[in-house]
Amino acid sequence: MARYDSARQLAAHKPDTPVFCIRPHAVTRAARWFADGFPGKTYYAVKANPEGWALDAVRAGGVSRFDVASIVEIRDVAARFEGAELAFMHPIKAEAAIAEAYADHGVRIFSLDSEAELQKIVRATGGAKDLTLCVRLAVPSDGAHIPLNAKFGAHVLDAPSLLQATRQVAQRTGLAFHVGSQSMSPAATARAMELAQDAVVRAGVILDVVDVGGGFPAAYPGMTPPPLRAYVEEAAERFEPFLSAVNSELWCEPGRALVAEGASLVLKVEARRGNALYLNDGTYGALYDAGALGWRYPVRSLSRAGDSAEFTFYGPTCDDADRMEGPFVLPADTAPGDYVEIGQLGAYGRCMATRFNGYGDYMEAVCTDDPFGTIYQEDTKVRRAVQ
Template identity: 50%
Template sequence: MPIVKTNTTQIAQPTQLRPYGLPTYNTSADAIAAYAGDDQIYVLYPRKIEAAARTFLNGFPGQVLYAVKSNPHPSLLQILWDEGVRNFDVASIREMELVAGLLPGAKMFLMHPIKSRATIARAYALGIRDFSFDHKDELQKIIDCADDATDLRLHLRLALPKGDAAMPLSGKFGADFESATALLQSARHVSDKLGVCFHVGSQCMVIDNYDRAIGYARDLVNAAGVSIDSIDVGGGFPVAYPDMPIAPMADYFHAIADSLSAHGFANIAVFGEPGRALCAEGGATLARVELRKGSDLYLNDGTYGSLFDAGQFAWKFPVKLHRNRPPAPALNTIGFRFFGPTCDSADTMNGPFHLPADTCEGDWVEVGHLGAYGQTLATQFNGFYSNHTVAVLSDD
């Protein structure tokens, strides 16, 4: 979708939907009826992805970087590009080459704080100039692999005090306060542009976490006594899963804008790295019921497939039943536990997932909100996997 740029806002203009090279159906039921395979079916909902992109492009108070890790499917990347997303957060050589090959005009940011020297060198050769770091040795690696280049745009990853996200990300990455002040001072001398970045945690449902993080960044920059050119507020933008109600995304945008202004960051470049919020609702998995035992359903997808978060973190994804034969599903529902197809007993999703009480073998269960961290986490364990992805045009 083309973008009309003004001085302050990116406005997405509607265009006609394209199928993006995938088998395309009006409904999920149509996709199931046409399928002759034995595996699960992955679904992309282009209109939902488009709507999410417009929300961020028109509302986020800065530049939008799509976090490719959340779903690198080429068709999804193309949908985002056509909507006007031009910046992509990549972490590996394969992600870089995927984006560069598919979208030659894209601007990539290598925001993974710890990288191999080969990754840094390949990134620089591909024209990437934005690099994250959180340690003096990583900073030196970037300098070495870019041959002491003078056009580096460096982003110091900060370790934040513990927040309230559903999936906290503290502990693995980020410089503490004392280290960060010294790193900012060192990086200022070797960077063309210098910024700070952080991540409040995945699925952050407490908006004030962004204000606390921005205030923390302000204190750190003041302590370092250097000027910065950008601030990256990271990802964490949530999606409304069952039992996880969220505020409107506009509330997040307004709070971030107000906090940036209040803490003296209004006149520098601002970045955000949505992943889940751009693609989660735009994807689903259609899994067939192979057997029912009481309130247990055995599916042809599970935690070693696209339902990792349902097993590992006990997330209750939205579900609905598809049955293409009589009788119509019962009106009353009960809570089910799911088991995946592998021989591993850990392939368990406790839910409960509420479906019609007469759900049985041969029915298909649509598990929603799996556009993010669904099929991208799937393995080929035990020989159970799917290469079948379709586009569905309805928004149901």
Template identity: 35%
Template sequence: MKRDPARFVPRTAPPPPVAGTAAALEGFATAAGMVRALRPVEPVYCLYPPLLRRAARRFVEGFPGRVLYAVKANPQPEVLHELYAAGIRDFDTASLPEIALVSGLFPDAVCHFMAPAKLTGTAETAFRRHGVRSFVVDHDSELDRLLAIADPDTLIHVRMKAFDPRSVYELSSKFGATEDVCRRLLRRVADAGLRPGLAFNVGSLCRHPDAYGDAIARAAALAREAGVEIATLDVGGGFPTPYPGLAPEPLEDFFTAIRRAAAVAPLPADCTLICEPGRALVAEGQSLVVQVILIKDGLVFLNDGIYGSLKELQISNQSVVYPPVVIRPDGPPPAAATRPCEISGPTCDSLDLLPFRIDLPVDLCEGDWIEFGLAGAYSNAMTTAFNGLRPDRWVRIDGDLPPGLRAADRSAVGRPDESEGPR
């Protein structure tokens, strides 16, 4: 019997793992070993498959519902394969290219078109060509377009505003409807004979689980006031990553808060919870190795910058920081003492500067390499080809962990604290 992609069937256990394609990448025991072997002059993305799979399993096994990976965070096929291998079968896709990418890699995957403002005609193409039956709206015009093409199996989430001010990125001024509008849109979906749902996003890099609990209570009350039985409640993404300087509560506390809030909220018995993590699934599982190409008057030039993989370091108000480790394959190891360094990218643009300094060894030299950890989210996804420079070299690291992970993390994935060679 053919599976209906619009229907959510509760799972009692994660699906069996399948082989991914990260194994096809050139592999090294450590990033330092990769540098010694390749001496790369261009930036290199280093995948850590065990970390990607661990993150996916934590969500698949811990979240009380269905997990949709937000492809926009990192669309690299090898990354998608690792998440799929660990049990992710639903994908939050924001465009036709993302839908085509996921559908081409995984014919059994379910794509959800979760962009509130879609390019003209793309919802119909997703519906007719790719079989997408799950969408989101926050305005009557978007709903009008969907009602013109939808069938009774179409699931339409109405997105409400739900910003928690303790989150790093605010996502409710541009997206989300007021409660009055939400009630009207929900009733329109139900009256059309379609499957209504509610959605919200409390903001990216949310550090407090109670933000989700409060939003779930509001959503349940809103649906009740609208007189609509919702089929799904999408709690969005925003789950945190422990970047330096941030101290979020454990991920499991977020799952517990969501589970408890849903249990006491007046939700229909068959309402399915879904979430859309992006950063929390991929940030830890990838690092970035760059080279120091020039040190001039104290300014450190790297072969990557804000037009490449470091864009989010510019726009996050220093909330996103990639922890660095210097790799020096020849000569004495880097000094333990550090100094704050101003960082420039390689482009011919004076704006290609990080807005904060990074502590690096006092004896940092031209030709040194730096591995930045926690670089799996919104790094390669946001690169440009400005000046003809677009990083696109990938390797696999099999025997070490990237900078920024604690000893407990290393123990959990069976990796040593030591890395190969001087770093």
């Protein structure tokens, strides 16, 4: 793969296809932070970026367990890292997927949020006695930019009986939750831990695993998150009451926070109309969240400098919805033929792209410079409060 000192050097080649600048070193730095700083086990949520380079970079930083959500993710990760520990944490799975995961890929960790799913897991694994089963609890998504509490999760009042039933069949029983993606509030983690404790007390079961899920934020314009250490400290502190169980473990499943800084996208300006720039990728491509959620990714011009103005972007497809409101700040004289770089696209970027209108092809190059910004600069290492 081609290597460049910067996206500007890459743009000098005037690519016609969108190019991802990948920065594996940024992903490895993030993974090292979790490997050193999280007082428990970290599972990388593969859905955030399933590309081989990202998996390798995560593992190079010391995170070698994976949260997988489909049989395809399982096959890919198992083929790449033989014997890696995989946790199938989708609460509603195809029975055939569970069976293949268990029999062919050594998966022993599954999540569930209903009695029906528990029975499905028991059937698909032939009543296996070596399972770690995590009950997914519904918790508030307060403070999260992408809520994750409507589709999955047992209600706190239903969780106790499900925990008891799970205890009957599992070798190890866990409780998992997700506070929502891009969570801006460590208090939400604290609240979720309290709900988890409540469910466990009502159930009267001893828990082997508490899994705080993902949701750890990245930095985007207008979304400067509290330090990651604050989330980890909340989880670690509130994990203490669970420690009555011998060998009980604290887990997390970060996706976004591990890979967001690891890629940017170099795009060409195909046209300008007023302060709207027509780019060669958009909402149906890697910029879904810029369009559908109105996220303002960081941008910079690779072609010019000077007084700036605010722009809206359009993507290349024929659809009006292929619009990204922004505003995105670029030099006021930005013109067709210019190149712009859009940062923080390592998470939920390329993996969200469609083939709509025949678009969705990307080139890829390694950039050795720093990402747009990093939340891992300062020494934010968290002490291993809980071993």
